[in-house]
Amino acid sequence: MKSRKKLWLIFGPVIIAAVLVWGILLLPLNHRRVTNTDLKRSAVSLSTNVYHGTMLKQAAFSKNYVPFMGSSELLRMDPLHPSVLAAKYRRSYQPFLLGSAGSQSLNHFFALQGVHRQLQGKKIVFIISPQWFTKHGQTPDAFGYFYSPLQAIDWLLTAKDSASTRYAANRLLSMPSGQSSSVMANALQKVADGQKISHSERLFLEYRRRMLRNEDALFSKIKLDRHWERVKKGERQLPTKDSNQMLTTTAIQLAQKHTSNNDLGIDNHFYAQRLRGSRINALRGSQKHFDYRYSPEYSDLELLLSEFKQMHTNVLFVIPPINQKWSRYTGLSLPMLKQTASKLKYQLNSQGFNHVLDMTSDSRDDYMMEDTIHLGWLGWLKMDEAVKPFLTQPQAQPHYHLKSYFYTKNWQQALPQKEGSH
Numbered sequence: 001m002k003s004r005k006k007l008w009l010i011f012g013p014v015i016i017a018a019v020l021v022w023g024i025l026l027l028p029l030n031h032r033r034v035t036n037t038d039l040k041r042s043a044v045s046l047s048t049n050v051y052h053g054t055m056l057k058q059a060a061f062s063k064n065y066v067p068f069m070g071s072s073e074l075l076r077m078d079p080l081h082p083s084v085l086a087a088k089y090r091r092s093y094q095p096f097l098l099g100s101a102g103s104q105s106l107n108h109f110f111a112l113q114g115v116h117r118q119l120q121g122k123k124i125v126f127i128i129s130p131q132w133f134t135k136h137g138q139t140p141d142a143f144g145y146f147y148s149p150l151q152a153i154d155w156l157l158t159a160k161d162s163a164s165t166r167y168a169a170n171r172l173l174s175m176p177s178g179q180s181s182s183v184m185a186n187a188l189q190k191v192a193d194g195q196k197i198s199h200s201e202r203l204f205l206e207y208r209r210r211m212l213r214n215e216d217a218l219f220s221k222i223k224l225d226r227h228w229e230r231v232k233k234g235e236r237q238l239p240t241k242d243s244n245q246m247l248t249t250t251a252i253q254l255a256q257k258h259t260s261n262n263d264l265g266i267d268n269h270f271y272a273q274r275l276r277g278s279r280i281n282a283l284r285g286s287q288k289h290f291d292y293r294y295s296p297e298y299s300d301l302e303l304l305l306s307e308f309k310q311m312h313t314n315v316l317f318v319i320p321p322i323n324q325k326w327s328r329y330t331g332l333s334l335p336m337l338k339q340t341a342s343k344l345k346y347q348l349n350s351q352g353f354n355h356v357l358d359m360t361s362d363s364r365d366d367y368m369m370e371d372t373i374h375l376g377w378l379g380w381l382k383m384d385e386a387v388k389p390f391l392t393q394p395q396a397q398p399h400y401h402l403k404s405y406f407y408t409k410n411w412q413q414a415l416p417q418k419e420g421s422h
Helices: 002-026 036-045 048-052 055-061 082-088 105-111 140-146 149-158 163-173 182-192 199-219 227-235 244-258 268-275 297-310 324-330 334-349 360-364 378-392 416-421
Strands: 065-069 094-098 123-127 314-319 356-358
Touching: 036 055, 036 094, 036 227, 048 140, 055 065, 055 094, 055 199, 082 094, 082 227, 082 378, 105 140, 105 149, 105 297, 123 378, 149 182, 149 199, 163 182, 163 297, 182 199, 244 378, 297 334, 314 334, 314 378, 324 334, 324 360, 334 356, 334 360, 334 416
Parallel strands: 065 094, 065 123, 123 314, 314 356
Antiparallel strands: none
16 A cells, blocks of 8 residues: 555656546646737747637738748848838738748748638739749758648638549658648548548547637746837838838848948848858858759649639739849859749739739849848838738739649649640
């Protein structure tokens, strides 16, 4: 008896704690209150907790927050950043930033699960980075970092058989993330084959979703980076009036001040930390074989377009430029970049996505980029000239007509000048 008592004293508290945790995660807890301060911080946090979850996104998209989806450029928060401009001038919208370095179309497809009702018929700004469109497309490690089991289960429990559904299931199965659970993998295989998941699989996934939703409600507000302070600091550097002329002057002054230690038009801090000294020598000519015209990413983008259509969202697509001085140094082909943009625009325009800002011709202009490939200063300002009217003025209801051809390897490998040959 004494030994049993000792064992209970040792393991009893652990067992009780485990039972309590499981109880908390399984009960439909009422702990989903989200304050305006929570929304301000989460909208610019670029936190994976926010990206993986649904609670904060649902609350934000029920109000005046607009998804600004992209990758690493969203973190370049100089005073002309969309979040700073919207906050400074009290615009009718506030960007909700979704994405970071490594997030691409497939991640963004799943990131929209669970917020269909809140985004139905609304607007989205989507920045397409040409750098996503590599030979092998989305890397499994990067996908896994942004992968959310909650979002995948939300999708799986509501998915209806279609070409896009089967494509999504196969893509997830091709990633280690989709194989992390045998139940999930089996369910995905059935969906990929055009079949329905079993009753027992559905019960398991619903039980798992309840746990993940409670985890989201409990932990999504934790570790929100303090980027809102950067937004407030940026506001103080902007002119009082929302004037394009005054903003242009401010942007040029800031850019000149912050690109003084190099002749590539790159931010001083970025240049000093990443490129100064012998490091830059190794990069000369290093990108002359890069080619973004042929990639499985084009089909992942098509999957995301199917999601935009399902939600009846009106989307402004932005194709950013690349620092021309840098591309000359590394050997990156600007004609290839223009052909990539042409291929992207064909895929978008031919299916009814007609709001496209192609900035690739701005590569030669000074102060468009903060560093080698990321928008900054005048680049943000030019993007704002399209974003502001798109979000503040009424837009015609789009009519999308998607084509399964864009899921094929033929399209992935198609030459841009032969886009219409199919």
